[in-house]
Amino acid sequence: MRADPILLPTKDGLYCPAGRFHIDPLRPVERALITHGHSDHARFGHRHVMASRQTLDIMRLRMGPDFAGATQEAMGEMRIGDVTVGFHPAGHVLGSSQIAVTQGGRRIVVSGDYTRQPNPTCLPFQPVPCDVFVTEATFGLPVFRFPDPATQIAKLMASMAEFPERPHLIGAYALGKAQHVIALLRAAGHDAPIAIHGALAGLCDYYVSQGVDLGVLVPATADEVAAQLVVAPPSAFASPWVQRFRDPVLAFASGWMAVRARARQRGVELPLIISDHVDWPMLTGTLTELAPAEVWVTHGTEEGVIRWCELAQIPARPLRLVGYEDEAEE
Amino acid sequence: MKAFAALLERLAFTPARNAKLQLLQHYLQRTPDPDRGWALAALTGELELRRVTPSLLRGLAAERIDGQLLALSYDFVGDLAETIALIWPEGAEDDPPLSQAVTLLMTTGKAGLPAAIAGMLDRLGPSERLAFLKLATGNLRIGLSARMARLALAQMGAPEVGDLEEIWHGLSPPYAPLFHWIGGGARPESAALAPFRPVMLSTPTDLDQLRALDPAEYLAEWKWDGIRVQAVAEGGVRRLYSRTGEDISHAFPDVVEAMDFDGTVDGELIVRRGGEVAPFGDLQKRLNRKAVGKALLASHPAGLRLYDLLIWQGRDLRAKPLAARRAVLEAAVLDPRIDISPLLDFGDWDGLAALRADPPAAVIEGVMIKRRDSLYVSGRPRGPWFKWKRDPMVVDAVLLYAQRGHGKRSGFHSDFTFGLWDGAELVPVGKAYFGFTDAELRELDRFVRQNTVERYGPVRALAPKLVVEVAFEGLNRSSRHKSGVAMRFPRISRIRWDKPAAEADRLAVLEAML
Numbered sequence: 001m002r003a004d005p006i007l008l009p010t011k012d013g014l015y016c017p018a019g020r021f022h023i024d025p026l027r028p029v030e031r032a033l034i035t036h037g038h039s040d041h042a043r044f045g046h047r048h049v050m051a052s053r054q055t056l057d058i059m060r061l062r063m064g065p066d067f068a069g070a071t072q073e074a075m076g077e078m079r080i081g082d083v084t085v086g087f088h089p090a091g092h093v094l095g096s097s098q099i100a101v102t103q104g105g106r107r108i109v110v111s112g113d114y115t116r117q118p119n120p121t122c123l124p125f126q127p128v129p130c131d132v133f134v135t136e137a138t139f140g141l142p143v144f145r146f147p148d149p150a151t152q153i154a155k156l157m158a159s160m161a162e163f164p165e166r167p168h169l170i171g172a173y174a175l176g177k178a179q180h181v182i183a184l185l186r187a188a189g190h191d192a193p194i195a196i197h198g199a200l201a202g203l204c205d206y207y208v209s210q211g212v213d214l215g216v217l218v219p220a221t222a223d224e225v226a227a228q229l230v231v232a233p234p235s236a237f238a239s240p241w242v243q244r245f246r247d248p249v250l251a252f253a254s255g256w257m258a259v260r261a262r263a264r265q266r267g268v269e270l271p272l273i274i275s276d277h278v279d280w281p282m283l284t285g286t287l288t289e290l291a292p293a294e295v296w297v298t299h300g301t302e303e304g305v306i307r308w309c310e311l312a313q314i315p316a317r318p319l320r321l322v323g324y325e326d327e328a329e330e
Numbered sequence: 331m332k333a334f335a336a337l338l339e340r341l342a343f344t345p346a347r348n349a350k351l352q353l354l355q356h357y358l359q360r361t362p363d364p365d366r367g368w369a370l371a372a373l374t375g376e377l378e379l380r381r382v383t384p385s386l387l388r389g390l391a392a393e394r395i396d397g398q399l400l401a402l403s404y405d406f407v408g409d410l411a412e413t414i415a416l417i418w419p420e421g422a423e424d425d426p427p428l429s430q431a432v433t434l435l436m437t438t439g440k441a442g443l444p445a446a447i448a449g450m451l452d453r454l455g456p457s458e459r460l461a462f463l464k465l466a467t468g469n470l471r472i473g474l475s476a477r478m479a480r481l482a483l484a485q486m487g488a489p490e491v492g493d494l495e496e497i498w499h500g501l502s503p504p505y506a507p508l509f510h511w512i513g514g515g516a517r518p519e520s521a522a523l524a525p526f527r528p529v530m531l532s533t534p535t536d537l538d539q540l541r542a543l544d545p546a547e548y549l550a551e552w553k554w555d556g557i558r559v560q561a562v563a564e565g566g567v568r569r570l571y572s573r574t575g576e577d578i579s580h581a582f583p584d585v586v587e588a589m590d591f592d593g594t595v596d597g598e599l600i601v602r603r604g605g606e607v608a609p610f611g612d613l614q615k616r617l618n619r620k621a622v623g624k625a626l627l628a629s630h631p632a633g634l635r636l637y638d639l640l641i642w643q644g645r646d647l648r649a650k651p652l653a654a655r656r657a658v659l660e661a662a663v664l665d666p667r668i669d670i671s672p673l674l675d676f677g678d679w680d681g682l683a684a685l686r687a688d689p690p691a692a693v694i695e696g697v698m699i700k701r702r703d704s705l706y707v708s709g710r711p712r713g714p715w716f717k718w719k720r721d722p723m724v725v726d727a728v729l730l731y732a733q734r735g736h737g738k739r740s741g742f743h744s745d746f747t748f749g750l751w752d753g754a755e756l757v758p759v760g761k762a763y764f765g766f767t768d769a770e771l772r773e774l775d776r777f778v779r780q781n782t783v784e785r786y787g788p789v790r791a792l793a794p795k796l797v798v799e800v801a802f803e804g805l806n807r808s809s810r811h812k813s814g815v816a817m818r819f820p821r822i823s824r825i826r827w828d829k830p831a832a833e834a835d836r837l838a839v840l841e842a843m844l
């Protein structure tokens with residue numbers, strides 16, 4: 001009764017036999033379709049890569065011009081082998097896309113990482129009707145209910161007023177989160193220059209070139225950093241770079257900050273719950289809205305999502321793909 | 331409730347003491363009565379509320395959330411109150427005053443409690459739900475002592491810490507008269523009998539500094555290695571206070587029983603067997619207990635060794651010179667469990683140095699030097715009283731692990747675990763966080779980064795190469811440490827870049843110091 005599978009989970013990631021391509025493969029392959037530029041999804045060395053123009057730009061920026069044999073910008077409906085593919089915004093980071101694969105009237109949508117929370121730095125998630133919806137489950141438990149990011153920015157501003165003499169260092173993933181946090185600060189009326197770690201400069205420039213307003217950014221590389229607010233990749237907190245700051249308040253912007261033990265493990269003084277993934281209400285809301293015949297769960301806390309689907313009587317199965325990482329655990 | 335929850339969250343993640351003080355002070359300044367008083371009581375553990383059990387909370391959650399999802403969530407979060415705070419269905423987000431939550435927990439009967447708690451949770455946001463549940467389970471765990479609370483209060487208004495300490499025990503939550511006083515109103519009447527009076531402290535000295543002084547103007551006595559206390563017996567009420575004003579009477583019923591005098595005296599709390607003062611470790615067994623068993627009272631009998639008196643038989647002697655106070659003290663008739671710290675007969679500073687170098691008992695940790703004409707004043711004035719501690723013990727140990735510090739030491743590895751040789755193995759014997767200069771900290775950090783062999787979260791295991799001289803004030807036997815000994819007040823006194831790790835001390839050297 002059941003048609004041939006459009007996509008198969010393999011050790012290299014999801015594979016489409018009829019189109020002979022992988023989606024976000026974990027190892028170099030012949031043909032790869034990439035949802036977004038985070039390094040666990042966009043890897044080096046595929047023979048042929050198809051992705052949104054912005055994802056291709058970001059891969060080039062992060063991995064150099066030779067990151068793939070050939071590249072192709074995804075536009076509209078495209079025929080690959082016996083299937084049709086389409087890229088649709090996922091709301092996660094600049095250029096992030098869901099990939100819809102259609103064959104014989106059945107459609108499967110691979111969401112990649114996505115969020116429904118409005119993000120001023122990228123296009124919003126676009127719901128695509130489908131038979132199978134492949135969802136992430138990074139925050140797939142009902143304890144994850146992210147607050148309005150504006151409340152977290154307010155918390156940061158309150159701390160800066162409380163400790164005006166202390167620099168505030170915000171750990172934020174270099175692609176997406178950093179620019180998201182900066183844009184949120186600008187939206188909250190913080191007009192002063194914001195210092196950025198060198199590792200963020202290239203991506204921030206790229207966001208600006210794509211029309212995202214980040215305001216005045218100054219380098220946080222000099223001995224004297226001329227800003228109370230500094231944004232850096234989280235790994236920088238463990239490096240000697242941080243030693244130039246006197247008595248800093250270490251903040252960290254991540255969905256994980258919703259859980260205290262996680263924040264404590266990171267040695268964070270100011271946890272900011274700001275995520276570019278779906279939380280529990282957004283995830284379950286998306287499944288309700290799309291009402292797919294089946295749900296596949298990629299990475300994260302699959303058990304929670306599978307249980308919810310069971311209660312909602314939606315067939316669901318975990319793909320148990322290994323190799324995708326938690327948010328900002330690089 | 332929002333402001334209290336925000337404060338709790340900040341305090342929970344703020345390691346630095348001064349930053350904690352500042353957060354608390356700002357909260358107390360901005361928050362009206364009685365909420366700030368209830369918050370203060372909750373933070374310092376003075377709030378007696380009905381304790382809500384985990385099983386009650388589980389029951390509430392089970393009515394609202396699928397059991398399997400709840401179990402998965404609890405597994406992930408690791409804390410029941412936090413899990414429930416996060417998972418509780420979102421209601422109308424309200425901001426009821428903290429006093430309302432406190433009143434609810436104080437007055438609701440057992441039968442009505444589940445419904446009352448659920449009703450409150452329905453009105454709160456996630457952060458406030460957690461604060462409320464932590465209050466309800468009596469488990470704030472934010473590391474704020476009453477002493478720190480008083481420091482924050484003193485920074486807010488006119489009263490000095492000493493003034494606050496003096497009336498503290500007569501106060502009860504939500505402390506309206508206290509805040510009235512801080513805001514410029516009248517000093518609250520000290521309602522408590524046998525109140526604490528601020529103690530007088532000494533400053534460190536050494537032989538070079540002493541040579542500038544005339545020895546004839548000073549008295550000297552041994553510095554006993556116990557706990558400095560103030561014992562007060564007034565109008566039939568007896569209380570034993572630590573030097574920061576914590577009431578520790580309940581842990582020392584034997585001492586309280588012996589306090590059959592009328593006055594306020596200053597001395598050292600010690601464990602004494604026969605005429606001998608027992609090591610500090612014996613006294614430690616008696617500390618921080620809610621109740622003491624008969625066996626412990628018999629095996630670790632506590633007593634007092636007096637240095638001074640503040641008030642005697644209704645007369646306040648603090649404005650009299652030390653020599654006069656001492657005369658009153660020496661004439662007092664005391665229970666055998668209380669005696670007087672003897673004066674040392676020394677001719678000049680070199681004579682005192684000789685005594686200090688060869689004390690008659692191991693529990694003596696140096697000498698105290700006090701001006702004969704010194705008045706008893708609160709705080710740590712420079713000049714009238716000196717402590718001249720014995721030289722610290724030292725061992726050469728090997729650095730084994732390092733962890734990054736916080737605040738001013740962000741990004742630096744400043745918390746070190748060190749070990750000594752036991753056969754061919756290095757056994758961890760302690761941790762040290764200070765003793766080095768800023769320049770040395772930078773060098774140590776560089777060493778840590780270049781010699782990391784493994785990482786466990788924030789902890790780095792190091793190649794056992796670097797020898798440090800560790801100074802410490804004493805040793806206790808400890809079953810909690812792998813080495814069997816625990817150092818008191820360890821710090822890194824010197825970095826021995828020159829010394830090969832193989833030449834560091836053996837564990838036996840430390841054991842011999844016990």
